[in-house]
Amino acid sequence: MIALGQFLEVLIGGLMSGVLYSLVALGFVLIFKASGVFNFAQGAMVLLAGLALVRALDLLVANGFPLWAAIVLGIGFSAVIMATTAWLIERFVIGPLVNQDGLTLFMSTIGVTFVIEGAAEMIFGSDVYPLRLFPTDAWFVLEGLFPGGILVNKLDVWGALIAGILVAGLALFFQRTKTGRALRAVADDHLAAHSVGIPISWIWFVVWLAAGLVALVAATVWGTKLGVQFSITFLALKALPVLIIGGLTSIPGAIAGGLIVGAGEKIAEVYLGPSIGGGIEYWFAYVLALAVLLVRPQGLFGERIIERV
Amino acid sequence: MRVRDTNEILLQVEGVALSFGGVRALKDVSFNVRKGEIRAIIGPNGAGKTSMLNVVNGFYHPDRGTITFKGRTRDRMQPFEAARGGIARTFQNVALFKGMSALDNIMAGRTLKVRRGLLWQALRCGPALREELEHRHRVEEIIDFLEIEAIRKVPVGRLPYGLQKRVELGRALAMEPDLLLLDEPMAGMNLEEKEDMSRFIVDVNNQYGTTIALIEHDMAVVMDLSDRVAVLDHGVKIADGTPDEVKNNHAVIEAYLGVAH
Amino acid sequence: MLYREAGQFKTTYAEDMAIFPISQDRIALAVLLGIAFIGVPLLATFHIWPFGSDYLLWAILLPFLILALAAIGTNILVGYCGQISLGSGAFMAIGAYSAYKLATGVHIPLAWLGFAVSIPPLPVLASILLGGLIAAGVGILFGIPSLRIKGLYLAVATLAAQFFFDWAFLRIPWFTNYAPSGSVNAPALDFFGLIVQSPIERYLLCLLLLTLMALLAKNLVRSNLGRQWMAIRDMDIAAELIGIRPLYAKLTAFAVSSFIVGVAGALWAFVYLGSWEPLAFSIDRSLQLLFMVIIGGLGSIMGSFVGAAFILIVPIMLNLIPTELGVPLSTETITHFEFIIFGSLICYLLIKEPHGFARLISIGKEKLRLWPFPY
Numbered sequence: 001m002i003a004l005g006q007f008l009e010v011l012i013g014g015l016m017s018g019v020l021y022s023l024v025a026l027g028f029v030l031i032f033k034a035s036g037v038f039n040f041a042q043g044a045m046v047l048l049a050g051l052a053l054v055r056a057l058d059l060l061v062a063n064g065f066p067l068w069a070a071i072v073l074g075i076g077f078s079a080v081i082m083a084t085t086a087w088l089i090e091r092f093v094i095g096p097l098v099n100q101d102g103l104t105l106f107m108s109t110i111g112v113t114f115v116i117e118g119a120a121e122m123i124f125g126s127d128v129y130p131l132r133l134f135p136t137d138a139w140f141v142l143e144g145l146f147p148g149g150i151l152v153n154k155l156d157v158w159g160a161l162i163a164g165i166l167v168a169g170l171a172l173f174f175q176r177t178k179t180g181r182a183l184r185a186v187a188d189d190h191l192a193a194h195s196v197g198i199p200i201s202w203i204w205f206v207v208w209l210a211a212g213l214v215a216l217v218a219a220t221v222w223g224t225k226l227g228v229q230f231s232i233t234f235l236a237l238k239a240l241p242v243l244i245i246g247g248l249t250s251i252p253g254a255i256a257g258g259l260i261v262g263a264g265e266k267i268a269e270v271y272l273g274p275s276i277g278g279g280i281e282y283w284f285a286y287v288l289a290l291a292v293l294l295v296r297p298q299g300l301f302g303e304r305i306i307e308r309v
Numbered sequence: 310m311r312v313r314d315t316n317e318i319l320l321q322v323e324g325v326a327l328s329f330g331g332v333r334a335l336k337d338v339s340f341n342v343r344k345g346e347i348r349a350i351i352g353p354n355g356a357g358k359t360s361m362l363n364v365v366n367g368f369y370h371p372d373r374g375t376i377t378f379k380g381r382t383r384d385r386m387q388p389f390e391a392a393r394g395g396i397a398r399t400f401q402n403v404a405l406f407k408g409m410s411a412l413d414n415i416m417a418g419r420t421l422k423v424r425r426g427l428l429w430q431a432l433r434c435g436p437a438l439r440e441e442l443e444h445r446h447r448v449e450e451i452i453d454f455l456e457i458e459a460i461r462k463v464p465v466g467r468l469p470y471g472l473q474k475r476v477e478l479g480r481a482l483a484m485e486p487d488l489l490l491l492d493e494p495m496a497g498m499n500l501e502e503k504e505d506m507s508r509f510i511v512d513v514n515n516q517y518g519t520t521i522a523l524i525e526h527d528m529a530v531v532m533d534l535s536d537r538v539a540v541l542d543h544g545v546k547i548a549d550g551t552p553d554e555v556k557n558n559h560a561v562i563e564a565y566l567g568v569a570h
Numbered sequence: 571m572l573y574r575e576a577g578q579f580k581t582t583y584a585e586d587m588a589i590f591p592i593s594q595d596r597i598a599l600a601v602l603l604g605i606a607f608i609g610v611p612l613l614a615t616f617h618i619w620p621f622g623s624d625y626l627l628w629a630i631l632l633p634f635l636i637l638a639l640a641a642i643g644t645n646i647l648v649g650y651c652g653q654i655s656l657g658s659g660a661f662m663a664i665g666a667y668s669a670y671k672l673a674t675g676v677h678i679p680l681a682w683l684g685f686a687v688s689i690p691p692l693p694v695l696a697s698i699l700l701g702g703l704i705a706a707g708v709g710i711l712f713g714i715p716s717l718r719i720k721g722l723y724l725a726v727a728t729l730a731a732q733f734f735f736d737w738a739f740l741r742i743p744w745f746t747n748y749a750p751s752g753s754v755n756a757p758a759l760d761f762f763g764l765i766v767q768s769p770i771e772r773y774l775l776c777l778l779l780l781t782l783m784a785l786l787a788k789n790l791v792r793s794n795l796g797r798q799w800m801a802i803r804d805m806d807i808a809a810e811l812i813g814i815r816p817l818y819a820k821l822t823a824f825a826v827s828s829f830i831v832g833v834a835g836a837l838w839a840f841v842y843l844g845s846w847e848p849l850a851f852s853i854d855r856s857l858q859l860l861f862m863v864i865i866g867g868l869g870s871i872m873g874s875f876v877g878a879a880f881i882l883i884v885p886i887m888l889n890l891i892p893t894e895l896g897v898p899l900s901t902e903t904i905t906h907f908e909f910i911i912f913g914s915l916i917c918y919l920l921i922k923e924p925h926g927f928a929r930l931i932s933i934g935k936e937k938l939r940l941w942p943f944p945y
Contacts, residue, residue, distance in 0.1 A: 106725065116913075122906040293726070
């Protein structure tokens with residue numbers, strides 16, 4: 001019973017941290033679906049959103065604003081920053097590179113990553129800034145069944161809740177709004193979309209803005225968990241294998257991929273880690289993605305890629 | 310040089326069928342190409358001509374049917390195996406290596422003839438250098454033949470369309486193929502360029518004795534150039550014979566002009 | 571007016587295929603090699619400006635030589651063969667740790683088979699080259715997925731290599747000969763009895779290896795194999811139809827690239843760092859190499875040199891210029907500026923000149939040949 005209890009605890013903890021990967025992966029999927037760009041900068045965007053939020057919050061609270069007002073204003077400020085970033089990226093990088101091949105676009109987002117990271121730290125500072133938006137204590141559940149119960153972090157539950165709302169919101173946005181439909185059209189064939197009068201640069205701005213806001217949401221949860229700091233960008237990099245596993249174009253895939261990676265790496269760490277030196281979490285996601293690529297290159301939920309001459 | 314009069318069959322396509330997720334591009338197509346001839350495959354848009362070429366050089370694998378080339382029958386092969394067997398190919402929308410010069414593109418066509426391996430090529434001396442020079446000589450002959458001396462060092466991405474088509478033909482010739490497949494060699498050309506290209510095709514056939522199978526839209530060109538013409542419509546062969554026979558065939562006239570009601 | 575090729579007639583194809591067909595370029599190269607092989611060591615021996623201290627040799631020239639070598643390796647894979655790699659750092663690490671193991675003696679206890687494999691310590695040069703070969707082998711292994719997946723997907727596969735080997739060299743004590751700190755020390759640099767010790771000797775060693783390998787790499791990319799790589803990069807389907815086997819072309823690119831990167835890694839560890847930890851070969855190193863290649867010029871051996879020089883010089887300038895102006899920047903600010911400069915430069919070059927500084931230089935030479943006429 002103890003073994004099962006421990007397993008459940010590891011599993012739940014893993015699934016919950018998987019939700020965090022999914023949050024970042026969602027931003028990737030949005031951009032990839034709409035513009036075919038594999039956005040390396042998503043992690044940097046999480047860092048930027050988090051830094052803007054936490055620094056604004058600290059400043060407002062220090063100047064005597066009540067906490068709720070500071071939170072509202074801080075999130076507003078961070079959203080404005082993300083909108084500006086989205087506009088700059090569309091205007092100066094992705095716009096001029098339209099019709100280039102995927103590799104060039106990908107490398108350009110690596111450039112964008114460096115600019116964002118450098119600028120964000122230069123403007124907002126480069127320390128570790130604690131962020132407390134959500135409760136971080138834990139519940140112990142099923143105490144009747146297992147001795148000591150199973151530990152569940154409240155923050156993780158909040159994260160899962162937020163991810164759920166975000167996915168529902170995005171689904172509604174894609175299916176029901178005019179911009180959402182235009183977005184799907186652009187994703188199918190951006191030249192054709194352009195020729196029927198859909199303003200591409202506007203659409204791409206909206207997509208990058210949406211990805212920026214998703215990054216902001218991810219930053220609130222991650223920032224609470226780890227503090228806002230540079231290493232967030234490395235954790236966010238894990239969204240790449242998450243995507244490969246889930247399938248690049250699939251929102252449910254991003255969620256499922258995140259859960260698989262989160263649970264898999266925790267279980268591997270706890271049960272396999274001690275025998276091979278620990279720290280499996282560091283590479284588990286990537287190696288799993290590599291295996292998926294070899295067996296099923298389009299990912300678990302992705303569409304099959306067919307080539308023509 | 311020309312060996313037009315032999316009846317030796319170089320390529321035999323037998324009962325080939327091909328479909329893409331329900332769309333049947335080819336239905337039971339058979340035809341042959343004789344050694345030394347210029348063979349044309351014509352047909353309206355969407356008749357399955359390009360699919361036919363793709364099957365012949367291994368890019369698509371037919372659902373049914375066999376391909377016999379130089380007496381060897383195979384059902385599945387990779388494109389590079391077709392190339393090794395002696396089949397070269399040009400494309401409807403030029404498929405050159407955009408970042409390389411015209412010379413390098415044609416030199417790349419010599420890949421199968423290169424004997425020296427990685428280490429020799431890295432050292433680039435003695436036999437490796439001699440070999441490289443031999444290939445260069447051979448390629449320069451082709452460049453002279455196609456009259457593209459002036460552009461040999463120009464990256465092909467910067468060349469006008471007509472010249473790109475010529476470089477592509479040069480790359481195929483560099484392979485010294487037994488069978489040369491040309492996918493609409495005159496598409497998008499003006500009259501003068503078409504005349505040049507026709508001359509090159511006839512000369513290749515005459516001087517090197519290369520067997521040629523070509524797809525073309527321009528009927529006048531096809532009727533002048535080719536020895537025999539096969540006509541495809543909706544994935545079915547509707548006629549096959551000399552240009553004169555095909556010209557007067559009812560099914561062909563209907564396919565091109567629509568059925569009179 | 572000096573840069574004219576009038577009167578230089580090429581009468582053989584061999585002359586036409588020379589690396590530098592114009593005689594002025596050959597003279598310039600000879601001068602450059604003269605300075606590098608003779609001038610610099612002489613100046614440094616007698617401590618003549620700018621070699622008053624060893625700073626220039628240690629902090630600029632030595633890292634430049636080694637990273638330029640690594641950039642050539644990266645360029646072969648990314649620039650010539652079009653296969654993105656975010657794992658060059660890992661292949662440097664593989665070269666470094668393999669060379670370390672070979673130089674200190676390999677002992678693999680195979681207890682369950684009842685015996686152990688032992689290789690006595692090898693000479694340093696053999697270790698470095700074998701380290702490169704082992705990196706090449708691992709490179710082939712991680713290149714296999716490239717046969718099924720393309721471009722962006724491959725980026726993740728190479729990230730897998732990066733993170734896995736970061737971890738392996740940190741956590742598996744066998745690789746570090748059970749060093750308690752996880753940091754290892756290079757063996758004495760003994761080359762057939764000649765001990766390489768001083769900065770000048772280290773510089774000459776790296777210069778020699780770089781020159782040799784750059785020449786071999788240049789030979790490869792202008793031979794048939796190089797054309798196969800570029801053909802795969804530009805249009806893989808057409809490449810297959812002229813008889814290029816994707817398997818052979820891609821895996822040789824992975825092997826050659828990883829070999830060069832691996833040797834560079836071994837040099838970085840043995841000759842430059844002396845003692846090192848896995849952190850020296852982290853993903854930051856991979857990105858740095860990628861940046862060198864993009865900025866210097868994708869698909870250009872010379873570009874690799876230019877890119878490496880640029881990436882190394884910018885931080886030094888950022889440090890030097892404000893200090894001279896009386897407004898010294900903190901190291902942190904310098905790092906941030908570096909990030910912004912490199913990032914925006916990459917975006918700019920990808921938009922305006924995807925072939926980087928190398929293309930800008932060749933355009934400049936083109937203009938110079940015609941000067942003072944525009945065309």
